Amino acid sequence: MLKTPIGELEAIDSLPIQPNEPYRIGIDDKLTFLVSTNDGAKILDGMTQAGGGQSNQMQRGIQFSVLLDSTVILPIIGKVKVAGLTVPQAESLLAQKFSKDYKDPFVKVTVANKRVIVFPGGNGAAQVINLENDNTTLMEVLAFAGGIPESGRASRIKIIRKVGGTRKVFLVDLSTIEGLQYTDLVVQSSDYIYVEPKPRLASAVLRETAPILSLISSALVVVSLLTLFN
Secondary structure (H helix, E strand, O other), rough: OOOOOOOOOOOOHHHHOOOOOEEEEEEEEEEEEEEHHHHHHHHHHHOOOOOOOOHHHHOOOOEEEEEOOEEEEEEOOOOEOOOOHHHHHHHHHHHHHHOOOOOOOOEEEOOOOOEEEEEEEOOOOEEEEOOOOOOOOOHOOOOOOOOOOOOOEEEEEEEEEEEEEOEEEEEOOOOHHHHHHHOOOOOOOOOOOEEOOOOOHHHHHHHHHHHHHHHHHHHHHHHHHHHHOO
């Protein structure tokens, strides 16, 4: 699975430790919005109240999906195009929209479905890891997935990332001191992280030769029986 074709090399040095640009909202993203007036004064009031009531509900926010036309439909302001915007840009745009009906609106936007998929190597137990932190590192994601198993190769960890609309394969080596710089590599939403399994030459040879050995064994049994009865 996810083997690189013979003669094709993975990029290594071109993988940035920090993202070259901030995350941009995409279609089908799940966005949580928190909106308050007076530059967020009501949120601060709610934080000082035990029980909270309505203020606590306000702090949790409401979740909406980005539609195929790149918009999200919000109460009061209706359809707003947010796909392609960074989170700060979306917050600024929505604050401007809400300012027509509210005084000094404070808007907080969170992308709730940012995640990566980890294939830990050999055991087939792929995991979906939610990125609750924008600066989640490669080492943290591997730790969430249970670490690199004994059957995995720390020297060949592939990060399959969308770059310019197409996926590219980057090779990371965590088996050396030099490669430890990539432990702080910030993963991005929709990354695929694949830990290449160690080659199992003995099992592969046995799997390929088993049918032949079975035929030889059967032939020997037949010959032995014919010799015995003759």
